[in-house]
Amino acid sequence: MPHPIIFSGSPMDRADHERRDPKFIEDRLDREDSRFIPLWRLNALVKQGDEAGLAFARNVVCEHANPDVGTVFLGLVDDVAYFAVDISSLENPEEALGAEGVAKFEDVRAAASRLPAPDAAIIAHARSRVDWHARHPFCPTCGDKTVVRGGGSHRVCTGCSVEHFPRTDPVAIAVVTHGERCLLGRQHGWPDEMYSALAGFIESGESLEEAVRREVKEESGVPVGDVHYVASQPWPFAASLMIGCIAEALDDAVEVDRFELEDASWFEKDRVERALGGDPKGAELIVPPPMAIAHHLLVHWVAS
Ligand SMILES: [Zn+2]
Structure with a gap:
């Protein structure tokens, strides 16, 4: 991959051993060099x-x-502790943090490509983790309250003592190829001429390869090998x-599921290359940005 994939490549050591010690967490909460990342309604302070x-707050934000x-506690970067703090209850968060004119809360998706x-x-780590904690105050097994453990790595039920860990949902996304062409789809409501790789959540009891074959077949009717x-x-x-995957089509007949997609079509490699090069007019095709x-899958396929 010639360019970094955004949201990956974190310098964070998640400090699995240190986070088990409540004294370590307490000590780092008090230290001057610790960094506090405020999240306001899941927006980042930029x-x-x-x-x-990213702009940081002082520990009074806690x-x-x-x-x-x-x-x-998210982890350590060069032995500096990073914490995420959900301050969604504040009405004027920039004012409360003394950040007016210097930093602003912004939607993470909108701000991400401007950030180092x-x-x-x-x-990305902080947003997912805070969101998961905020949505899991109760035990899905017995309904009692859950409390934070491991400095925020998981939660424990106060009723049945079951431990609950944050989940990650796997999504299969594939550029399907047939010779020098690739299959791309567009969802309802997308800008004209915009197409992307087909994608869907991996279901229970499915391998990655099986999920790609099922999703592509469901959405486009194209069989994948x-x-x-x-x-x-x-x-x-x-x-x-x-x-992200590259998948090989066994046949090129397309039958679009109009409930899922507005369209799915085959695109020649040179047309995709022009679209990637920022010439959507010449290509009459808009592909997703580097975010x-x-x-990256299209860049990989074009270069292959
Ligand atoms: Zn429980």
Whole structure:
């Protein structure tokens, strides 16, 4: 992969051993060099000005932490502790943090491509983790309250003592090829001429290869043979892992499922190459930007 895949490549050591020690967490909560990442309604605090980057808060921000989430220890970067703090209850968060004019809360998806790659990876981790804690205050087994453990690595039920760990949902995404053409689809409501790789959640009891074959067949009617893994991407909306593949079609007859897709069609390699090169008019095709793993899969296929 010539360019980094956004949200991957985190410099964070998740400090599995250290986080088991409540004294270690307490000590790092008090230290001057620790960094506190505030999340407000899952938006990230981003420095304004020429160079965007994550902005941090002082540890007093923990006073405003959502009691169901607490202060979540993410890990260490060069021995500096990083914590995520959900401050969604504040009405004017920039004012409360003294950040007005310096930093602003922004949607993570919108801000990500402006952030340095390590910051994008760290905020992906923080956003997914805070979101999971906020949505799991009760035990799905017995219904009692759950509490945070491991500095935020998981939750434990106060009733039945079952441990609950954050989930990641795997999504299979594939560029299907047939000779020098690839199959791309467009969803309802997308801009004209925009197409992307076909994708869907991997279901229970399915391998990655089986999920690709099922999804492609369901959405486009195209039968798929070999499936080759290329790369993956954490996608923190809410907590997916995009697993990118190149798949080989056994036949090129397309029968689109109009419930799922507006269209699916075959595209010649040179046309995809022009679209990737930023010439959507010449190509009469718009492909996803470098933020999406579909872009990287198309780059990989065009270069092959
Ligand atoms: Zn329980």
